[in-house]
Amino acid sequence: MALGWVPGAVEGKIGFKAARLGGKIAGKAGQYAAYYAAGEGVEFAIATGVETGYETLINGRDFGETLLQTSVGNLIGQGVARPLIKGLERGAKVIARSDAAKSILKDAYDYIDNHPLAWPLTGVRFHAVGRGRLHTDGRGTRLNPAFQKGFDSHRELVEYLGPAGKGRAWHHIVEQTPANVARFGARRIHNIANIVNLPHGAGSLHNKISGFYSSRAPGGGRIRDWLATKSFQKQYDFGVQTLGRFYEP
Amino acid sequence: MNQHALEQLIQDYSAAARSYGRAILGGCTNKSDTSFDDIETTFGRIKETGKPGLQALSTLLESSDESVRLWASSHLLNYSEFQSAVVLEEICSSPSVLALTAQVTLDRWKQGYITY
Numbered sequence: 001m002a003l004g005w006v007p008g009a010v011e012g013k014i015g016f017k018a019a020r021l022g023g024k025i026a027g028k029a030g031q032y033a034a035y036y037a038a039g040e041g042v043e044f045a046i047a048t049g050v051e052t053g054y055e056t057l058i059n060g061r062d063f064g065e066t067l068l069q070t071s072v073g074n075l076i077g078q079g080v081a082r083p084l085i086k087g088l089e090r091g092a093k094v095i096a097r098s099d100a101a102k103s104i105l106k107d108a109y110d111y112i113d114n115h116p117l118a119w120p121l122t123g124v125r126f127h128a129v130g131r132g133r134l135h136t137d138g139r140g141t142r143l144n145p146a147f148q149k150g151f152d153s154h155r156e157l158v159e160y161l162g163p164a165g166k167g168r169a170w171h172h173i174v175e176q177t178p179a180n181v182a183r184f185g186a187r188r189i190h191n192i193a194n195i196v197n198l199p200h201g202a203g204s205l206h207n208k209i210s211g212f213y214s215s216r217a218p219g220g221g222r223i224r225d226w227l228a229t230k231s232f233q234k235q236y237d238f239g240v241q242t243l244g245r246f247y248e249p
Numbered sequence: 250m251n252q253h254a255l256e257q258l259i260q261d262y263s264a265a266a267r268s269y270g271r272a273i274l275g276g277c278t279n280k281s282d283t284s285f286d287d288i289e290t291t292f293g294r295i296k297e298t299g300k301p302g303l304q305a306l307s308t309l310l311e312s313s314d315e316s317v318r319l320w321a322s323s324h325l326l327n328y329s330e331f332q333s334a335v336v337l338e339e340i341c342s343s344p345s346v347l348a349l350t351a352q353v354t355l356d357r358w359k360q361g362y363i364t365y
Contacts, residue, residue, distance in 0.1 A: 208276030212346055215273055216285045218323030218354045219363045226353050238349065245346040246276075 150187025157190040169200035171209065173239035174232055175224070184232045194236070196243070208246045250298050258298075259305050262291040263317050266309075270316025270347060292324050292365070307331045315340060315347050323354050324365050334358075 151157040154176055164170045173194050174180060181189050188194070198206040213224040227235055265287035272280035295302040309321035310333055319340055322333035340351040357363055 203276070208274075211276030211278045211281070212273060212349075214278040215281045215350070217350050217357070218320060219357050219365075220289075221357065221362070223350070223353055226357060241349060242346065245344065245349065 150185075150191040152186050152190070154190050157192070157195065160192075164200070167199060167201055167204075169198055169206050171196050171198045171206055173243070174235040175213070175227075175239075177228065179228055180232075180235070188232065205243075205246055209242055212242060212246070250302075255295075255298060255302060255305055258291055258295050258302070259309065262288060262295060262306070262320070263309060263312065263314070265291060266317040266320040267314050269320070270314065273316070273346060273350070288320055292320075296365075303328055303331070307333075310336050315343060315345055319347055319351055319354070323358075323363065326354075326358050326363055327365055 149160070151160065158164075158170060172189060173196065174184070174189060176189050198204070198209075200206040213227070214222055216222050217226070227238055230238070265284050269281055269284035269288060272278075272284055292306075295306055303325065306321055307325060309317050310325070310331065312318050312321065318336055322336035322340070325331040325333035326337070334355070337351050337355050341348050341355065343351075354363065
């Protein structure tokens with residue numbers, strides 16, 4: 001997939017496309033440039049509006065959708081990381097061709113490595129925790145799908161990960177039921193690729209997901225019981241879909 | 250059963266189905282279970298009225314509430330004249346978590362586990 005780094009302003013034909021998204025972004029040269037890149041089929045673009053001090057990360061495939069719009073001061077962190085992961089998940093290569101872009105990407109990658117919560121929120125496939133998720137070579141940076149680390153028990157996994165944090169919990173995407181452990185093996189269930197850090201407590205994302213799995217669907221059976229009959233991959237995909245549907249940015 | 254009583258049953262069914270949807274979105278299993286029981290009980294009474302009841306239930310296939318459509322289409326799956334599987338398939342593409350419930354229901358129906 002192509003990738004573009006588009007510095008500076010692009011006027012004219014793309015101006016109206018950016019402007020129609022709202023006055024708040026109209027006139028920002030870097031965003032124009034990013035939208036231009038998106039319109040040209042660029043998969044992932046980072047543009048810097050030098051004149052205004054705003055940066056925008058654009059998802060090229062969904063032209064017209066602003067995934068990030070923030071000031072420079074708030075740019076580094078999950079604001080960049082989330083849409084960046086989306087692009088990586090879809091196989092985009094991300095290449096920075098300027099010092100400014102390299103700096104932004106480095107900070108974003110560091111954020112991703114240190115903030116596991118950034119992963120499930122994109123509703124994507126890989127949710128590994130810890131360094132090694134990203135593979136960089138001369139052609140750019142991609143997710144490293146081979147990155148996995150399994151343990152014999154939940155306790156060992158949590159010892160490796162550390163505490164979930166106050167008001168948070170480690171959540172297995174494929175549930176850690178005895179039946180699943182017996183079918184798929186402990187190391188596949190208690191694996192950093194199968195766990196995410198979620199808000200926990202009344203009304204939290206974690207509780208909503210647990211509540212949904214316990215709910216009774218038409219016909220009488222509980223979602224959890226139906227899911228238990230499926231393959232690991234099906235359970236994983238269903239778990240990611242559930243995360244994505246309950247997540248509210 | 251007179252028309253008024255049937256209309257009341259349909260209203261009760263609709264209210265319970267809405268309540269189920271709210272409970273699912275809020276992650277409250279106790280409430281969704283209570284609503285589940287209400288829906289099933291009310292459906293049983295509707296079904297007892299025969300064809301008029303099912304016909305009345307089919308009007309809910311066009312409800313603006315996704316949870317109501319989910320339940321009405323599920324209960325009518327085995328009555329081919331209402332073609333409710335189409336409604337359930339539409340819900341499957343919704344961004345709501347009820348889309349996943351619809352997927353589960355369709356899968357179980359195809360396996361012969363939905364016997365309403």
